[in-house]
Amino acid sequence: MLRHDLPASLVVFLVAVPLSLGIAVASGAPLAAGLIAAVAGGVVVGALGGSTVQVSGPAAGLSLVVAELVMRYGWRATCMITLMAGALQLLLGLFRVARAALAVSPAVVHGMLAGVGVVIALSQLHVVLGGSPQRSAVGNLIELPQQIADNHSHAVFTGLLTIAVLVGWARLPQRLRIVPAPLAALFAASVTAGTLGWDVTRVDLSESLSGWTAPLWPRDDWHGIIGAVLLVALLAGVESLLSAVAVDKLHSGRRADLDKELTAQGVANMVTGALGGLPVAGVIVRSTTNVRAGARSRWSTAMHGLWILVFALCLGWTIKLIPMEALAALLVFIGVQMVNVGHLRNLRGHGEVPVYVVTMAGVVLIGLAEGVLIGLGLAALSALRRLTWISVRARPESDGRWHVLIGGSLTFLGVPRLTSELRAVPAGAAVELDLNIDFMDNAAFEAIHTWRQDHERGGGTVDIDEIHDEWYAMAASGARMFPAKTPPRAPERWWLPWAHRRRRRPAPTGPLVPARPTTAGDSPAVPDLLAGAREFHRRTAPLVQPFLSAMARKQEPSHLFITCADSRIVPNLITASGPGDLFTVRNIGNLVPRLDSAPPDDSVAAAIEYAMGALDIRTITVCGHSGCGAMAALLEGGEKIHELPALGRWLRHGDHSLARWAASGGDDGGPLDRLCRSNVIQQLDNLRTYPQVDRLVHAGRLQLVGLYFDIGTARVHVLQQPPLTASPL
Structure with missing residues (x-):
């Protein structure tokens, strides 16, 4: 394992350092907070986690939350909120509720990340242009033309050079891409700015590493504190668990234990909060890098955290050579990448693009928590609409009769459409009404029953045939209704050859059992034929008997x-x-x-x-x-x-x-x-x-x-x- 995990840990370490620094900048936290979170996420989650190759550390998706908490409570209080959020994650993991997080619509999660990416890109673009970001994404967008018009030559050149290296690095041959793109971009920007003497903003890590102070209890209404703890715990937990599920698709090793992973994330957040670091979550970019680099076990994740610790303690002075504009340009690039078009393609086939777009717009225009809540509400409404979707088709036949087909789940939500379609049937017509439904509530029953009575009083006839289950007949007879939807029947596969159905066939019963037992030398044709006849009697005969009875004489x-x-x-x-x-x-x-x-x-x-x-x-x-x-x-x-x-x-x-x-x-x-x-x-x-x-x-x-x-x-x-x-x- 070590011969695979050691080189993989070095590759992830080279990717994690610049990303951790950039996320700290976007969060408004000390630069050291990003490295502390990377160390805690690597070592703690690597040792205790339930995912084989997932890498944890500071996540760009949480940067907006952290930035708002820092502005409202201060940095030391934010660390206490992170610590309490970790304790909550630990409890949730111990109570084994991790899989409940998978009930969150991926459209909401991806929309949230895309919205965060847009906000990060807009705010850091001002830093690249030599200015300072505004308090909101809308403000950043409004001020952007003025920033572009101003002359910030050195800052702009540094940022453009960083982005150019990031974009062009992927187009180089594989043998030249040994160094990760973020590290290469920051190195190129730092060397160029230093050589040409550009006037850029430098960063210094030395004071933040030596100036540790204990977390401070937030001074605010306890409702706000609880809300902040819940927000950090749930967002970090959901992102970690969804990332673990996605990473499982990239390797063939042991599948992730989600409860164990959530417990490890909680411990890591308690550690990083106590040491003054950013919140920790499982991150897909570093995890994907870990898999592609050949990692086989959690040793790779743990060792990458140790390399970051060695770097921070021994080579932290090199960070002051990095221009702040280069880190901002890296964040702009990361923010744009978070708007993943591939997710839109996947969601389009399931009709969930509106949830993605609304969540993203809510995060950008209103705020992270508000945008997520709006997205969750829309996703719930969409799911409710699908669950209660009905199809109603009424058409006249050549013999003057009308055929009406109603399918789906009949609830009060479908009554307006149901009554509108039924009104199209002319008075006095003979109607064949097919109900292919798996649920009917009282409002839907009353609508159909009332229409039927009115139509028959007007001289028409209504012949109701329930294909799936007798919801209407039971309601009309006053019988007790089922408490839930009828489970869908297994698909009929009568068209499969006998050989494909032989394994699933039940033991012979009924009048068509062979007169003598078959032996190993017998052909399977006779039992197959008899079993097919039994299947016809059980499933198909009740459906076709009315038609065959009508054509029995001709x-x-x-x-x-x-x-x-x-x-x-x-x-x-x-x-x-x-x-x-x-x-x-x-x-x-x-x-x-x-x-x-x-x-x-x-x-x-x-x-x-x-x-x-x-x-x-x-x-x-x-x-x-x-x-x-x-x-x-x-x-x-x-x-x-x-x-x-x-x-x-x-x-x-x-x-x-x-x-x-x-x-x-x-x-x-x-x-x-x-x-x-x-x-x-x-x-x-x-x-x-x-x-x-x-x-x-x-x-x-x-x-x-x-x-x-x-x-x-x-x-x-x-x-x-x-x-x-x-x-x-």
Whole structure:
């Protein structure tokens, strides 16, 4: 472990020193406070923490809170607030409530960090320009044009040089980026300013390291003190825990123990508060650097803290060479990076961008605590809206009936929309109302029930079918309602092959149990078939029985569907059709023998005659597929089927398809694929050899359709007659 953790700790140390100094500047705290926090976060959390590779230290996201506390209470009192916040974190960790922090919307956290980044960038930009920041982000924005107009040449040059190195460092080859970008930028700015004799502000660490004083109890109303302690404890704790979860995704080692991590963060904040340091939190930038540098254990985190302590005690004098404008430029760069566009992309797919934007705007325009509270409120309202979202769709059918589908969770919040949509149904209409809901409160029930009674009094009819659960029926009967939403049912997976469902199948029960037990040598086909029938009886039969009962005496299909007998082709699956839709003919190769074919075939001819004469079919579809074994046998000249004489005689009906394929030329998609497509077109031509089919096609009363199912991509294509092309549905 040591051979990996030692070099990783040195890399993190080089990153942590300039960041800690910069965050101390942004917080309005002594420079030494940043280094003290880095040492406490590294050593204490590294020794006690629950995350393997997370690095803790002063966090830019807390700088606004600390700056406000310093202005209100003073630095020594702020240290006492940090100490008490650490004690609170310790208690929360011991009571094992850390995972509750994960209930905070990431949109709020990322929006808060982005808002903090904007505020830091705006305030420190004034320092880069040689001025001083205002008390608010709005004030900084208003004063910015005047600062830019003034001439602050040396300060501006130092800041611009620092930012240029930070931006350009990432574009250098990997072998040249051994030194971290922040350290390289500060070194370049310090050397350049010193060499050219620029008039810049220098910083001195020596007095702050030697002038330790004990924390002081804040002098203020106890309500304000408690609020400050809660704010520091919760913000630092949530940021640490979310960072630990994010860091777990970067490595394959042991997952973080969040309660242990929160306890360690509390101890570290007690230590840093007692020693005069900034609040400590887990930070993603240094943690990511630690992982990429090859760290394997918490030793890397602990050793990086020791290196910072050695640096502060032995090389603290070198910090006075760093221009204050360079640290400010580093903070501007960090602030801009905190507005992470990648988070917006992730949140956009879940509809949480408004929460992010509102939180960020609240932090920038009003304040950190206020912005977070506004973001939490909006996130809660958004979640409530999603939980109570309903869909209402009312449309007339061709027979004059109206079909109304209501889905979602029916609460009082959805009643206005529900009643508005139901009013669109004309009086006296016959209505089929489908309720696919998982909850219904009394207000929603009253709205539907009242509408139903009014509609039926007006001469209409309402037939209610509850698809998910009988919420309406129970409420109408006066039965006691469920206290919570109905858990969603497991998705129906009837379309999976038997082999994929065999492991999850329950033990056989009911009347379809085999008469004799199966043995190891038996084929699984029979038990699979019986289990499938049981599953049909249990799940599907109750749903389709009303429709099958209505069509039990007569079928009225819309298509004659001719397709291959291949087991991978499921006509109702690839056409999303149900019982009574397709009059299906299946044979090897989806062939339609010509009327004058030899040997003659009455099977397909009988189906065509019955479909035209008895069923009054108006569409005939021929559906082929990729990798058809019958077409492969045609290409091979029947070499592999000489022991299957009946199959050989049947495949003679495919000779016209083979001739069409040979005449068409080309090899787009391979010879077999092209023959499979050509075969479909040829069968459409073969259908025209039947006089009744040809007559109806000429009269425009019958349509012939060619389909091609690509098994590998699960795509259905419509085939058009020459030139042979395919258009996806």
